Amino acid sequence: MTTMVDIARRAGVSLSTVSHALSGKRPISEETKQRIFEVMAELDYQPHALARGLATRRSKIVALLLPFQYKGLLEAQFIFVASAAEAASELDYSLVLWTSPSKDSEVLRMTQKGFIDGLILMEIKLNDPRVEMLKARQYPFSLIGHCAENAGTSFVDLDFDYTVRECVEYLAGLGHRRIGLITQSPSLFKVGYGPTVRSCQSFEQATRDLHLTGLIRLTEPTAEGGYAAMQSMLAEDAGLSAMINVTETTLRGSVQAIQDAGRCIPDDFSVIGFSVSRQDGLGGIALTTIDFPAAEMGRLGTQMLIRQLEDKSVPPEQVLLRPGLTIRESTGRYQK
Secondary structure, three states, rough: OOOOOHHHHHHHOOOOHHHHHHHHOOOOHHHHHHHHHHHHHHOOOOOHHHHHHHHHHOOOOEEEEOOOOOOOOHHHHHHHHHHHHHHHHOOOOOOEEEEOOHHHHHHHHHHHOOOOOEEEEEOOOOOOHHHHHHHOOOOEEEEEEOOOHHHHHHHEEOOHHHHHHHHHHHHHOOOEEEEEEEEOOHHHHHHHHHHHHHHHHHHHHHEEEEEEEEEEEOOOOHHHHHHHHHHHHHOOOOOOOEEEEEOHHHHHHHHHHHHHOOOOOOOOOEEEEEEOOOOOEEEEEOOOOEEEHHHHHHHHHHHHHHHHOOOOOOOOOOEEEOEEEEEOOOOOOOOO
């Protein structure tokens, strides 16, 4: 079996130089790096596909960049990852998950390693320096999410502007005049995280256009955060009769706060949730939902990137998904 020692001997370099060429931790001249990769391919060094790919500057590996905002993955993020990996595999690519912080330096380091052909970025800000850096370097990438300005980029995202307005208009049609919105989180809003900012802006515009009273709470994505947010809104406005919850992980907490306040869903309080699991386990109440298209977003974002890699003449693709509102048992007409 071929080893790194064999690679170093054939390439006429030290073992450490081979290691650095593979890890990207130290700068190696392009000429030396290319010689090492060519020897790897010649000697059929494991893993075979990676060795041949590096020698030809194609690894057929793409990376999904998912910086952790909180401990662990949320359910929607698991679905994004699984769907992206499946889509890559179907197109004969491999996908790696990169969970480092979303700093420019980290992204730049990834593009310089030489192990991946392109990046799929998530957790997109309205003004995202990672996007500008990749565009300047002409490095292949796609987005799950989108910026304020998107010329020349490929992305897929939920149409938060349309979807939140649809929820507000539906509740208004049921007679609700005082509606709350729960989304995450103050820190994400401050840095311009797209879903948070768009949800808030759309909600404010829709309630203003329909002459409704709207309350917004930004909270951490936990049941405790949802409970506190809902409790705060009810304390501020006792006439509140409906709520839109954009963050699935806060949903149970917010519903518990409604019930603890003596409200009955849907008789005197209506709830809409953005959900990836389409759960109906809120105390036996089937939830009216926007069925969040996480799987479709992961699949499309990966396909967009790989189409770029396979054909550089492919124009940018930009898709906003509108999954629609599924009416179930947690919403009803306003009861005076």
